[in-house]
Amino acid sequence: MESISVGILGLGTVGSGVVKVIENHQDKLFHQIGCPVEIKKALVKEVNKTRDVEVDLSLLTQNPNDVLLDPEIDIVVEVMGSVEETRGYLVQALEQKKHVVTANKDLMAVHGPELLSIAEKNQCDLFYEASVAGGIPxxxxxxxxxxxxxxxxxxxxxxxxxxxxxxxxxxxxxxxxxxxxxxxxxxxxxxxxxxxxxxxxxxxxxxxxxxxxxxxxxxxxxxxxxxxxxxxxxxxxxxxxxxxxxxxxxxxxxxxxxxxxxxxxxxxxxxxxxxxxxxxxxxxxxxxxxxxxxxxxxxGAGSLPTATAVVSDMVGVMRNMRLGVNGNSSVIPEFPKQLKGKEEIYSKHFLRLHVEDEVGVLSSITSTFSKNGASFEKVLQNPLPSEKRAEIVLITHQVSLENFEKILSELNDLTAVHGIKSTYRVEGGKS
Amino acid sequence: MESISVGILGLGTVGSGVVKVIENHQDKLFHQIGCPVEIKKALVKEVNKTRDVEVDLSLLTQNPNDVLLDPEIDIVVEVMGSVEETRGYLVQALEQKKHVVTANKDLMAVHGPELLSIAEKNQCDLFYEASVAGGIPxxxxxxxxxxxxxxxxxxxxxxxxxxxxxxxxxxxxxxxxxxxxxxxxxxxxxxxxxxxxxxxxxxxxxxxxxxxxxxxxxxxxxxxxxxxxxxxxxxxxxxxxxxxxxxxxxxxxxxxxxxxxxxxxxxxxxxxxxxxxxxxxxxxxxxxxxxxxxxxxxxGAGSLPTATAVVSDMVGVMRNMRLGVNGNSSVIPEFPKQLKGKEEIYSKHFLRLHVEDEVGVLSSITSTFSKNGASFEKVLQNPLPSEKRAEIVLITHQVSLENFEKILSELNDLTAVHGIKSTYRVEGGKS
Structure with a gap:
């Protein structure tokens, strides 16, 4: 290969970072891939606009087809965001046998499996490391x-x-x-x-x-x-x-x-x-x-960290191009989806509630828990500034979500309970 | 491929873990590679010995050639440790066109570049993820x-x-x-x-x-x-x-x-x-x-965590086998080695010393530092239980190693200094 040509969809925060990383690390990329990497076209909303990075104006276009249909472009980098319009562009790119690198979590969370399958059918790579946790591989x-x-x-x-x-x-x-x-x-x-x-x-x-x-x-x-x-x-x-x-x-x-x-x-x-x-x-x-x-x-974000993930994915695509093995890295899910029901989801819970400060209240509250199979790791009661009110704060041991929701509903029905102020899941370390 | 055959050198803590991970995750491996993984031979010191894992006695051998020269073995997993003898085995394995996965840091730290180059010459993979930080990829x-x-x-x-x-x-x-x-x-x-x-x-x-x-x-x-x-x-x-x-x-x-x-x-x-x-x-x-x-x-260690890294490397080798692209993943170093001299190594230092508790001591100590271009982030003086002695503890700002060694030697020459008790490098966060 004499050189590898890249088209970029979007030249905002991440797109500008991608251009900078490619330019600043051209030597390292050349050493790893054995040829130069060239940015051939970039799709933008406005051509004449001040940007974070200097780009030759002749590279900019407002027409997506200048990227998607250019036969010389090997890899399409998608950093424009949004879902439906972008999905269409990427389908088109893959059908033109272009490899795709995307940072678009919104898109991959919704259309990931479909796009991965189109990529595989076209023997193309579709990598998306930058879509989760920015610079963390x-x-x-x-x-x-x-x-x-x-x-x-x-x-x-x-x-x-x-x-x-x-x-x-x-x-x-x-x-x-x-x-x-x-x-x-x-x-x-x-x-x-x-x-x-x-x-x-x-x-x-x-x-x-x-x-x-x-x-x-x-x-x-x-x-x-x-x-x-x-x-x-x-x-x-x-x-x-x-x-x-x-x-x-x-x-x-x-x-x-x-x-x-x-x-x-x-x-x-x-x-x-x-x-x-x-x-x-x-x-x-x-x-x-x-x-x-x-x-x-x-x-988890930021122009250069996210761009690092994008360009590392590009290196992956280019190594595969050199070996002629693109389109082989997706693995079809091994298992059918099975979600737990509320009776199978167990965790500890934090609960803060305001109650009447009178005899028997704590007892009626704790019995609501024990009736539903929940016991406590910690319980704390404090008087509240306003008269005859107290705040109870507690952490339960493991209890099913089904039972915990029952407890919340029963607590709400107690006349001595003035309000459940907050509840949170609690993680005690290892699962 | 009908199946992939693995030979193991060493069946101690990590080797037993490798056998367990392969057996317990056979389904997952099959899903990723498309064929079963079979352990064909394992080199051990003693055949009849109680082990952490049950292994068919017919798989065990005391003769390394049963692993290294068996034409059916595709991958040699080296988890026996030691350097020179093991180096010979791995050279032999690579020359027999077997891929190698090793957990041996002693070996890779000394003979890594040589072995990687022999691997490349023979179009073989040599992976060593488990040699550093056990289960961390x-x-x-x-x-x-x-x-x-x-x-x-x-x-x-x-x-x-x-x-x-x-x-x-x-x-x-x-x-x-x-x-x-x-x-x-x-x-x-x-x-x-x-x-x-x-x-x-x-x-x-x-x-x-x-x-x-x-x-x-x-x-x-x-x-x-x-x-x-x-x-x-x-x-x-x-x-x-x-x-x-x-x-x-x-x-x-x-x-x-x-x-x-x-x-x-x-x-x-x-x-x-x-x-x-x-x-x-x-x-x-x-x-x-x-x-x-x-x-x-x-x-960073342990039987199963380290075995995970070994078997993940095996998965990498097997994916490459499936695509026919083994022996391509090493990258020759891009730069010639250049080590910094002591005058170029800068850091902060912690220093604790015992001194005579008399007028002018702190002043002669601090002037030793300033003469050599070092200033302080923190200085603390405490009296010591023994009469007329004090302990001085300090952290310097950045100073070259050359100057810091000069400071230590000059401090040792001061009659008021009874002993430099400890010195440590200090890291203040980002480089």
Whole structure:
């Protein structure tokens, strides 16, 4: 091969990073692949616009076909985002026998299996390392590094915005709204932060991770999602007092042939490797039956970190091109999808509630738990400033989600209970 | 392919684990490779011996040629340890066109480049993921995951024994000898722990990591080594007081075209991701110019974790066999070896010394530093129980190793200085 030509769809934050990494590391790429890498065309919305990176204007186009139909382009790098329009472009690219590297989690969480199958049919590579946890090579870790093991648990801090917010709230005792504004000013949170703080962004990544780790097609709709918008300073203080750290955790757990996947604010015991992952950093904890506990840590977003993942995928494609073995790296899921029912999902729970401060209240509350098979790891009762009210905070032992929901509903029916203020999943370390 | 046949050299702790992982995960392996994997022969010292795993006696042999010359064996897995004899076996295996997977860090640190070149000449794969940090897929991380980046720093906690000892000493205030005996009882330390506590084991792994990460042949002799045998409880108390954690760190640093590689007890600032890696766990921190800070964490030793890495390497070999592309994954180092001189190696240093408690002593000590271009981040003076003596503890700002050694020698010449009790490298976070 004399050179490899790349077309880029999108030249925003990540796209500019890709151009910089290719330019700055041309020598290293040449050494690994044996030929130069050339950017041939880039699809943009506006040609005349100031960008983070200098690009020859003749490379820019507003017509997707200039990338998708150019027979000289070998690899299409998709960093434009959005789902339906982009899906169409990538199908077209693959049908033109172009290899695809994408950073698009929204797309891969929804159309991943379909696109992978079109890629295979066309003997093309479709790599998407950058779609999960930015610069952390976690998809390779699951696919290659732990290829021989049976993975039973994947826990991820896979959204930098929410981790930044929870870290600042915990360490500086500040409110959610206050830290969110700071995050927006610093560029760690978007003007409309809904997908991040609501947990959807994490859910997309967990769908991709669990599909790969469990060899089972997990759809975005299979992921139970709860965001961090209701987390209060009080909850964080109790967490600290009990020896836990609050994180937005994507949790995928396999037992036998069944799995559960959810995203929710979770109290992690302070000795858990994920509990010290702070600020905007991401990390994915993987438990394998043979290997035990492993964790992959790094920057989950940002122009250059994400671009590193994109260009490392390009190197993978180009090595395959040199050997003539593209289109062989996808593995069809080994298992049919089987999701756990609520009666099969077990965990510990944190609960904070306000009650009437009178004789017999704690007893009627605890009997609600024991009736439904739940016992306690910790119980704490504090008087509240307002007259004749108390706050009860507790952590249960393992209980099924079905029973826990029953308990919540029965507690709500007790006249002495004035309100359930918060509930969180609790992770005590190993599964 | 109808099936793939494997020969194993050595059936000790790791070898037994390899047999278990292959047997327990036969379904997963079949799904990934498309054919069964069969263990055909295993070289052992004694045939009739109780083992951790049940193996058909007919598979065992005391004659290496039964493995190395059997034309039906496709892959030789080397988990017997030792260097010279084993090197001969692997050369023979490669010349018989057998692929090799090894967990042998002693061998790869010394003969790695030679063996990789013999493998390439014979169009064979030679993989060695298990030789560094057991179950952590760090070599793949460096070779594939960060393939597009320029790595400038690799810091590793790559020896579980010493990390276990330092963690227990720090957290429980116990002495080195006391914790070492416990580690030996628990099986975390060998009867003769010299290679671990003296730092040689870590040095071997750092030679392998830096060779790969910097694309430069780093020999074991290029690694400066210091072990943990002199670390005292006092040092650990001061470390804690100053906000640092003591770890045995393998440190490989590239600046421009030159590198330094060393292994020594190091004070890590408590916010560093490696500082919370405790007990027998391993972790490798990698800094890349584009990706920034990443870390890979997991079990550094043990039968099943190490076996996972071995069998994942086997999966890599078998995928290549299926595609007919073995022998293509080694990359010849891109750069000639250039080691930094002492005048180019900069770091912060911790120093604890005992002095005469009299007028002017601190002043003569500090002027020794400033004369040699070193200033202080922290200085602390405490009276000692014995009459007229004081202890001075300090952390310098960045200073060259050349100047720091000059300072130590000049301090030793001062009559007021009764003894330099300890010195450690200090890492303040990012490079």
């Amino acid at each position: 976690i998809l390779r870790g699951l696919k290659d590094g732990l290829a021989s093991d049976r993975i039973t648990k994947i826990m991820g801090i896979v959204n930098g915005t929410t981790n930044f917010i929870l870290t600042k709230m915990s360490k500086e005792g500040r409110s959610y709204d206050d830290v969110l504004s700071e995050a927006q000013q610093l560029g760690f949170a978007e003007a409309d932060p809904t997908a991040d703080v609501g947990g959807l962004d994490s859910a997309r990544k967990m769908a991709i991770l669990s599909t790969l780790g469990f060899s089972m097609n997990i759809d975005l709709d299979d992921v139970q999602v709860e965001g961090i918008t209701e987390v209060t300073e009080e909850d964080l203080q109790y967490a600290e007092q009990f020896g836990y750290t609050m994180k937005l955790i994507g949790n995928a757990h396999r037992q036998g042939t069944k799995v559960e996947v959810n995203v929710e604010p979770t109290l992690l015991v302070n000795t858990h490797p994920l509990s010290s992952v702070d600020d905007e950093y991401n990390a994915v904890y993987v438990y394998g039956e043979a290997v035990g506990e492993t964790m992959f840590y790094g920057p | 760090i070599l793949r991380g460096l070779k594939d995951g960060l393939a597009s980046d320029r790595i400038t720093k690799i810091m590793g906690i790559v020896n579980g024994t010493t990390n276990f000892i330092l963690t227990k000493m720090s957290k429980e205030g116990r002495s080195y000898d006391d914790v070492l005996s416990e580690a030996q009882q628990l099986g975390f330390a060998e009867a003769d722990p010299t290679a671990d506590v003296g730092g040689l084991d870590s040095a071997r792994k750092m030679a392998i990591l830096s060779t790969l990460g910097f694309s430069m042949n780093i020999d074991l002799d290029d690694v400066q080594v210091e072990g943990i045998t002199e670390v005292t409880e006092e040092d650990l108390q001061y470390a804690e007081q100053f906000g640092y954690t003591m770890k045995l760190i393998g440190n490989a640093h590239r600046q421009g075209t030159k590198v330094e590689v060393n292994v020594e007890p190091t004070l890590l600032v408590n916010t560093h991701p490696l500082s919370s890696v405790d007990d027998e766990y391993n972790a490798v921190y990698v800094y890349g110019e584009a990706v920034g800070e990443t870390m890979f964490y997991g079990p």
